[in-house]
Amino acid sequence: MNKKYRKPIIAGNWKMNMLCSQTKDFADELKPLLPKNRSSEAVLCVPYPLIGSVLKAVKGLRVAVGAQDVSIYDKGAYTGEVSAEMLADLGVKYCIVGHSERRAYHGETDAQVCAKAKKLLEHGITPIICVGETLEQRELDITMEWVSMQVKGAFAGMDGADVRKCVIAYEPVWAIGTGKTATAEQAQEVCEYIRGVVRKLYDARTARSLPVLYGGSMNAKNAAELLACPDIDGGLIGGASLKPADFSVIINAANEE
């Protein structure tokens, strides 16, 4: 589908990596590698304690800072939780929700993903909602049903205007951190399908303005081919976002799209 309605987004997901003391060196290395005129949006989703130092380190680089999770609660007696309001107050612009690692290790459900996305929207933060099938589900040929269920669950109770403020990241679980990337055809097929689900649930305008990213072993070598697909609007990048040289190659590839 015509990409002119959507800005490419390259979002790094640092997961539980890096230290505050490393963020300045990272930004200093990244700075000269970023393209001068950039149409793509670059984002770094970092662990909570690193948000302040990354915000400071990337000042002037046109790199937005994101978080990796958020509480479903507003405020109060929720030990260990971090609210959307706190993130917005810091200057966070994006937040990953429903990453497969949170679904797998923390039992996160579609209902929680939906509640988190809504809290973020209330505070002007863009949710990056992750969906994707396991290898077993792909082999059972239920990828589309599964992903469709996750998308519908995440958007439950949202109107078109809310959905148009979200980002979806299609991340096949079998491709995350494994070095096994989905082929461009496989990734495009599911991203196009997701857009179709949104069109049916809402309308053509909402479907064409929703950015759908691909994630799962995207790297400096395979990014250009994936990003050239008509329904892939960017990437959610784990391992390769930890290396400024690799991350910048991906940002450059998105910029050329």
Ligand code: PGA
């Ligand atoms: P990966 O991680 O690029 O290391 O596969 C992607 C992700 O989990 O978001």
